[in-house]
Amino acid sequence: MKIKTIIARGISFLVVFCTANALAQNPIIRNQYTADPSARVFNDRIYLFPSHDIPPYTNKNKENWFSMEDYHVFSSDNLTDWTDHGMIVTQNKVPWVKPDSFSMWAPDCIARNGKYYFYFPSTPKDTTIARGFTIGVAIADKPEGPYKVQPDPIKGVKGIDPNVFIDKDGQAYLYWSQGNIYGAKLKENMTELASEPVKFDNLPEKGLKEGPYLFERNGTYYLTYPHVENKIERLEYAMGNNPLGPFKVTGVIMDEAANGCWTNHHSVIQFKKQWYLFYHNNDLSPSFDKNRSVRIDSLTFNGDGTIKKVIPTLRGVGNTPAKAKIQADRYTSLSTAGASVAFLDAADAFKGWKTILSAPKAFVSYDGVDFGTKKLKKVLVQANAPTGGAIEIRIDRIDGPLLAKVKVASGTEWKMAEAALLKYVPGTHSIYIISTQGTPVEIDWITFE
Structure with missing residues (x-):
């Protein structure tokens, strides 16, 4: 840079x-x-x-x-x-x-x-x-x-x-x-x-x-x-x-x-x-x-050649490797209660966004995550939780297979939280990040190793 x-x-x-x-x-x-x-x-x-x-x-x-x-x-x-x-x-x-x-x-x-x-x-x-x-x-x-x-x-x-x-x-x-x-x-x-x-x-x-x-x-x-x-x-x-x-x-x-x-x-x-x-x-x-x-x-097109109306998304196109930084704020779906997105720094939009989960069962989903074929062992989450918090990471649906439970320590600074994967599923999947404790948790990105 x-x-x-x-x-x-x-x-x-x-x-x-x-x-x-x-x-x-x-x-x-x-x-x-x-x-x-x-x-x-x-x-x-x-x-x-x-x-x-x-x-x-x-x-x-x-x-x-x-x-x-x-x-x-x-x-x-x-x-x-x-x-x-x-x-x-x-x-x-x-x-x-x-x-x-x-x-x-x-x-x-x-x-x-x-x-x-x-x-x-x-x-x-x-x-x-x-x-x-x-x-x-x-x-x-x-x-x-x-x-x-x-x-x-x-x-x-x-x-x-x-x-x-x-x-x-x-x-x-x-x-x-x-x-x-x-x-x-x-x-x-x-x-x-x-x-x-x-x-x-x-x-x-x-x-x-x-x-x-x-x-x-x-x-x-x-x-x-x-x-x-x-x-x-x-x-x-x-x-x-x-x-x-x-x-x-x-x-x-x-x-x-x-x-x-x-x-x-x-x-x-x-x-x-x-x-x-x-x-x-x-x-x-x-x-x-x-x-x-x-x-x-x-x-996409209809059978008669007319164009199907495009609905704009934040998720965009292409698959994201699980080993990359997955920006959940560019979500596929967001729960109607207790989930929101905001700038990381209101004075500098180029720093990007964060996801805020502030209620029990609040979630954000992100599709097209490619987990590859080689077993991954843990998840890392760049997070902030002033009073401490906890999230679950599942795949394919909100009640789908549980990959990890992540605890976020209390504090006012961004920190790296990590947890071992309970399950590895190869291929491309949607991920769901779900608040389990209900106290506010801010998420910048997650990645898998």
Whole structure:
């Protein structure tokens, strides 16, 4: 881990650079704010290209708005262990971008002919190019970079939220939004339009539409987009038989966020025969929804090709090895009485969360724990119990096989409690952590050895 203090315009920021985040739970990136995730599969590995929210610069009228100055790229081969490859593009090194605009919004990336093309919107410093936003391209030999920024934005494009799609016949398309959603063909060089932009009609006229993301499945083209039907965005989709439409509005992929996060923005990929929805929420910044964090959940289809609505989870996707730190606060289920989740440190959300069990039989469950095939002998629990406490750990159901009984000594400091396993069951299971004494027990994580 590297820690660096950055001073800009008299404001100091402590930035933590982590080489990896071993997290299968939501949100998947915990060392910085991330939003607008564009996920791609390159060479059997997932590469994630999100935008990068930062704390706002109050002296630039950003105190209540989005502040974004650069992009990072992350990758994983298992949806569980994510590597931060570092910053790939920053506003101060893009020739056409206004360097103090902090408007490096939602990007995308695509591979073609051994090159990787990274598309990003921003505010041009030359207003004769465009008022508002336009879209530029950076090119690399590897998905993690380094990227070489093209000197000029794409001619004929005004707007935000670029998305690129390459059809089976090799034709590439660019999609973007500016009040409405537009699409056009791209030339082979991937940096110029090959056709006039098409405005997609028959989409909802009421409310903001943005963030187009197009994918194809079984010959059907899905145009997906965030839309403000009421007060905040939900994810919707339309279906068609051609990359440039027409599209028929079909349904909702994900409802409005229960916590009121105003935006959502997404991508959809298939990886190892499973489809996934990448999206964002403001988990790490509950009081300011302009600092957001990327999530993943599974996506499935009905027999007629329509999309089943995705219910957002904290648990996320992927299995967690029993020998890893299992963050029970990213739970699958939580008892309705006596169980809750809170930040470990209200002043520093990046430290994560804790689970609080404060009543007899209060529980938290967490599925997808892989116990492997080699016998494990004990469980370790990072816990805090001011007056002492006790928990049981069971598998598969709340009254399932008992793995361990753990006593937590009294005290006001976090401590490691451990107990021998009473039973070992190989394979992948849900675990249940249950309060047995009723006195409050706080749990940071558990692991098995």
